Amino acid sequence: MEQAEALDIGQIREIVQTVVETMRKSAPLSPIAAASSLESDALREEIIRVGRKLWQRQYVDGNGGNISVRLGNQYVLCTPTMMSKADMQPADICLSDLDGNILAGDRQRTSELMLHLEIYKANPAARAVVHCHPPHATAYAATGTPPPTGYITEFELFIGEVAVAPYETPGTRAFAETVLPFVEDHNSILLSNHGVVCWSDTVSHAEWLIEILDNYCRTIVIANQIGKPLQPIPDDKIAEILAIKRRLGLPDPRINHASTIEQCGSAVSNSEIDRLVVKVMERLENE
Ligand SMILES: [Zn+2]
Numbered sequence: 001m002e003q004a005e006a007l008d009i010g011q012i013r014e015i016v017q018t019v020v021e022t023m024r025k026s027a028p029l030s031p032i033a034a035a036s037s038l039e040s041d042a043l044r045e046e047i048i049r050v051g052r053k054l055w056q057r058q059y060v061d062g063n064g065g066n067i068s069v070r071l072g073n074q075y076v077l078c079t080p081t082m083m084s085k086a087d088m089q090p091a092d093i094c095l096s097d098l099d100g101n102i103l104a105g106d107r108q109r110t111s112e113l114m115l116h117l118e119i120y121k122a123n124p125a126a127r128a129v130v131h132c133h134p135p136h137a138t139a140y141a142a143t144g145t146p147p148p149t150g151y152i153t154e155f156e157l158f159i160g161e162v163a164v165a166p167y168e169t170p171g172t173r174a175f176a177e178t179v180l181p182f183v184e185d186h187n188s189i190l191l192s193n194h195g196v197v198c199w200s201d202t203v204s205h206a207e208w209l210i211e212i213l214d215n216y217c218r219t220i221v222i223a224n225q226i227g228k229p230l231q232p233i234p235d236d237k238i239a240e241i242l243a244i245k246r247r248l249g250l251p252d253p254r255i256n257h258a259s260t261i262e263q264c265g266s267a268v269s270n271s272e273i274d275r276l277v278v279k280v281m282e283r284l285e286n287e
Contacts, residue, residue, distance in 0.1 A: 028074055029072060029074070029075075031075070031095060031097075031103035031104055032104065034071055034072060034074070034075050034095065034103075034104075035095045035103070035104035035105075037071075039071065039072075040071055040077065040095070041090070043069050043071060043077050043203070044077060044090040044093045045090065046069070046202070046203045046204060047067050047069065047077060047079060047088070047093055047203055048088050048089070048090065048093075049204075050067055050130065050203050050204060050206075050207045051065075051067060051079065051085035051086065051088050052085070052086055053207060054067075054085050054130070054132050054207065054210070055084065055085045055086035056086075057134070057211070057214075058134075058135070059132040059133065059134040059210060059214065060084075060085045060132045060133060061133060062084070063081070063082050063083055063084055064132065064133050064195075065079075065085050065130075065131060065132035065133060065195075066078065066079045066110040066112050066113070066116070066130075066131050066132075067079045067085070067128075067129070067130050067131075067203060067206075068110075068113060068116040068128065068129050069127065069128040069129075069202075069203050070120060070127045070128070071095070074097060074098065075095055075096065075097060075098075075103070076095075076096045076097070076098065076113070076116065076117065076120065077093050077094070077095055077096075078093070078094050078096055078109050078110055078113050078116065079092075079093065079094075079109075079110050080092050080093070080094055080105070080107035080108060080109060080110065081107070081108050081109060081110045081111055082108075083107070085132075091105070091106065092105070092106075092107055093105060094107060094108075094109040096109055096113060096117075098117055098120065098121065099117070100113050100114055100117055111170070111171040112131055112170060112171060112175075112176075114171075114173060114175075114176035115129075115131060115175065115176040115179065115197065116129040116131070117176070118176045118177060118179060118180060118183075119179060119183050119197070119199050122180055122183045122184065123183045123184055123199070125199075125201070125249070125251075126183065126199035126200070127199075127200070127201050127202065128199065128200055128201065128202050128203040128205070128206045129197060129198070129199045129206060130197070130198050130199075130203065130206040130207050130209075130210055131191075131195060131196070131197040132195055132196065132210060133194070133195035133196075134195070134196060134210060134213070134214035134217075135214070136214045136215075136217035136218040136221060137190065137195075137196045137210075137213050137214045137217045138194070138195050138196065139217065139221070140162075140190055140217050141164070141190040141191055141192055141193065141194060141195060141196065142192075142193055144164055144192050144193075145164065146161070146162040146163065146164050146190060147162060147213075147216060147217050147220050148220065148230075149161055150232040150233050150238060151219075151220065151223070151230055151231075151232060151233065152216055152219060153233065153241065154212060154216075155212055155213075155216040156233065156238065156241045157241055157244065157245060157250070157280065158187075158208070158209060158212050158250065159187065159188045159209060159212055159213055159216070160241075160242075160245070160250075160252040160253075160254065161185075161186060161252060161253050161254065162186065162188050162189065162190055162213065163179075163181075163182035163185075163186040163188075163189045163190070164189070164190045164192060165178035165179045165182060165189050165190065165191050165192060166178050166192055167191075167192040167193045167194070170194060178191070179191075179197065183199070184251070185251050185252065185253040185256065186251060186252075186253065187199055187200060187209055187250070187251050188209055188210075188213050196210065196213060196214075198210050198213065205284065238254075240273070242254055242255050243273050244273055244276050244277055244280065247273060247274075247277045248277055248280060248281070
């Protein structure tokens with residue numbers, strides 16, 4: 001008869017730790033646990049702060065606009081329908097799964113959550129989405145034309161080329177899917193005859209993109225009234241901006257045309273690009 005070998009206390013501890021670790025990794029967080037987690041509390045506060053900023057900047061009107069953020073891999077926190085973005089409280093924020101089913105929260109979710117979910121499913125880099133109706137960018141959306149590129153450094157760096165999604169009735173699946181061809185290479189999309197949608201790594205950064213986009217559209221409209229032709233940033237300097245974007249992982253369809261960067265023959269060294277990347281990262285992290 002075989003005698004079982006006795007385990008010492010160190011081996012037992014190791015086994016217990018392995019089992020706990022495996023359970024922690026494999027066990028999905030329940031909706032109730034997710035909705036009441038510290039991470040969820042912090043994200044709700046961020047959504048509320050950003051909602052107030054959107055309202056103060058007049059980027060949302062009536063109950064318009066919506067904000068969402070991914071919570072872990074399974075859930076999304078989003079703004080409720082029929083509520084001004086200036087008046088939200090933590091309890092108003094809904095918890096949804098990636099199919100749009102509400103799992104926690106008393107209010108009904110925004111009808112445009114499907115648009116946000118399509119973006120999350122299509123691009124894992126998108127962790128937060130903001131949709132709103134800022135007047136200058138929405139004016140471009142009403143013309144079905146993106147703002148021109150190549151005139152303001154900040155805009156080139158953080159956004160660059162803006163996509164224009166075709167018109168569909170808001171709230172429908174067809175509407176949500178209009179952005180799909182663009183979400184890989186663009187973090188900012190004009191929704192024809194409607195508004196804009198931007199995605200980023202955090203809710204605050206997605207709201208920054210909205211500000212940068214609307215401010216740029218306003219600047220171009222004003223510049224066109226001066227009576228002098230706009231003066232573009234030289235191609236080789238655009239190539240330097242694209243090199244920084246590539247290093248930062250910021251999307252831009254021009255980066256995929258690698259030859260664009262090489263043909264322009266950037267005069268700036270790699271170490272100089274590194275220094276500029278660090279500067280931008282510091283700005284992003286100080287939010
Ligand atoms: Zn809208």
